[in-house]
Amino acid sequence: MIEIDALTKVYGAAQVRAVDEVSLHVGTGTVFGFLGPNGAGKTTTIKMLAGLLTPTSGQVRLGGFDVARQRSAAMAQFGAVLEGSRNVYWSLSAWQNLMYFGRLKGLRKARVAERAQDLLTDLGLWERRHDKVGGFSRGMQQKVAIAAALIADPPIVLLDEPTLGLDVEATRTVKNWIAEQARELGTTILLTTHQLDVAQELCDRVAVMRQGRLVADLPTRELLARFRERDRYEIRLEGAAPPGFDAVTREGVTTINVRVSDPREVYDVVERLRAQGAVLESLTQVQPDLEDVFLALVSEPSHA
Amino acid sequence: MHEVLRAEIGKGLRVQLAHPVGHVITLLISTMMYLGLQFVLGQGELRQDLLPQTLVAIGGYWFLQYAGLVMVADLIEEKRAGTFAQSQMSPAPPWLPMLGRLLTASIFGLAVAAVAALVPMLVAQIAIPLRWAALLPAVLLGVNALAFTFLLASLALVSPMIGALQSLFTSLVLLLNGSFLPLELYPDWLATAARVLPTTLGIEALTQTLFEGRTLTQLWTGGVLPWLLAHTLALTAVAGLLFARNHRRALESS
Structure with a gap:
């Protein structure tokens, strides 16, 4: 479960409120779409959620653990694929990346190996597990990044633009996989994307940010019905x-x-x-x- | 915690060894540079009376230079690629992956320093007596160099000028830590200034035990060891403060 209460981030002497009193509660096993135009405050909110940015005020709890005060326990609940970065080491193989990120999350080597085998098989990368990620296609690299985020089987996963730049087939694989993670394994997924068809297809619930504030937070069907x-x-x-x-x-x-x-x-x-x-x-x-x-x-x- | 540290070191070694050409070139340069330098300084000959002490100093220089280079380059690349932010979204405390990176950098620094010292020893028949008393100064020299590497890394988290700063400091170290001439041949004011730089006090302590046969007690009463400890602690404290300050800023800009 993700709980965000009155989260606020104010930047600089100009007191720009990038995020203004945002509150969100995302239940277990939900695929939650977090949408907004560029500059709406999504990235700032995500960074505070991931513990990368300190809020000016308010609180973020992941699986009941406060990100600011119980960082270690909160991070154990969490995996993320951030947009605009590689997320994984291109000079390492898919297998080496998963082994590293799994152990970084505190898992024993044998447990990580078992989980890595499952993930790479599920994502169709098992045959190429020893190839360097730098030589993979964009879709395969994204799959490795997603697998790295899920290697420790976290109950909460943040996927920032997970299908951006992927071809139709890779997009389909990733979408199916997101749905399966949430529905069958009960993983809570926070999805940010500008591909609104992807959000509509996958998300149980959608929140929209605009100028640092939430302007909507409803189940997807209800939101669509309101605008019928x-x-x-x-x-x-x-x-x-x-x-x-x-x-x-x-x-x-x-x-x-x-x-x-x-x-x-x-x-x-x-x-x-x-x-x-x-x-x-x-x-x-x-x-x-x-x-x-x-x-x-x-x-x-x-x-x- | 051990698992995280082992994972970080293992990853660091694999990432570095994925591109071995740079390391091989550095090894070649390190072996040739010292003898070339001493040949020029000796006006066409290798002065056996100066070689042992300066060889120890150049080993210290290469350890500092290469560990720093590996550490800073690795951090800059990780920040750019987003893997630095990923490594911080873990239950491990933020300093732990940093320690792993530092230990990885020290492995490469040690390898280059060892080759840079061993090849001239074999080529120019330089004899360096091995003494147990030298072990502690050698370890402290390494820790002193790593404390400085930690400081550079803490600056690298936020400073775009880190490459220039690093070049400046490592050049000063090469010039003044005793790699050209033993410290006792410097004027007093220059020797004092040189001792402010990393590695100089460690090399002084190490050469005193190796070549003058001084004991650790003599090093302590003579002042070299306390100054070396104080210097290392001060570097570590400054680096730790900078890391605490810059780590957060680096994540915010990631």
Whole structure:
């Protein structure tokens, strides 16, 4: 479990509040999406969570241990892959990296070897375990970094942009693996990403930061539901657009977006289309995705 | 704790040995530099009366120079690559991986110093008497050099100018610690100034036991040993304070 209470970081003489009274509680086995535009305060929050940065005020507890006062116990609960850095030694092999990071976490050599074998096999790297990580593809390097973060089987894992720069196949592997870690092993995963489709697919809960403050912290479904636009419908027709409608036709399919004040008005629109001989292919209420929600949240004052 | 230390040393050795060319070049330079230097200073000949004492000093210099180089280069690279931050997100206290790095650096420093001393000994037939009394001064010389390496490493955590500072100090050490001429041939004021630098007092203590047959008691009453201890403690204290201050700043900027 991750508990963040009234976490604040103020920088310099100008008293810039990079993080302002942020509170979050992330339950065990949750994949938690921590989102925000650049400069929102995500990285600062993550660094305080990882014990790399001292908060001006507030508290972070990992698995019940205060990061500031019980650092050693808190770090034993935690593994991280940080964005923008290699995280592992490129001049060492995947095996050597895992052995080092496992022992650094205080595990005995035999235990680390056992765990490293499982992780490398799961990630499809076992055959290349003795190759230097520097010679790996970006996706393979990222897999080694993730394995290093998980080598001591920590109950809490921070993954900062884990799929950034990965190809489709590697992204799929990493996503499946994150889901499996949380659902089957009960690992709490804090995921930060700008790839909102990844966040939407993986996260049980999402928080959005803007200008150092949380502007949303809700289960993903609930967050999406709050932004559902009850008055917008998408009508798809076979063939060309009928006259009198604002429509887009592409590859033989016409799409019409209609906005109504009462859902019953949709019947009238459909009736008008039928009268003009249009062939209805589908009629759906427009559902926002996480990108729509995110853009709405970061461009307006707090919503949740 | 031992597991962490062993892991850190093992990792450090593997990382360093993954790129052996730099080490081989340093070994070649270290073996050639001393004899070349003494040949020039002796105006075309190797002066046997000066060789033993200066050889001990050049060994001290190489230990300091190479341990410092390995330590600082390793830290800068780890900070850049993000592995420094990773190593700090562990249950181990922050100083423990640092100690492991220091011990790794000392292995490389010792290897270069040993080769830098042994090759001239064989080539120029330099005899160095071995005495048990020299063991403690030798160990203290090493600890003194490592305390300075720790200080450099603590500065390297935050200072972009560390390369220039390191070059400046190691050059001064080479010039003044007795690698060119024994310390007793310096003017008093220069010998006093040289003793402020790392390794000089350790070399003085070591040469007094090896070549003058002094006992540890004589070293203590003569003042060399207390000064060496005080110098080492002062270096360690300053380095420790700098580490405590800069470690946090290094993580914040990582």
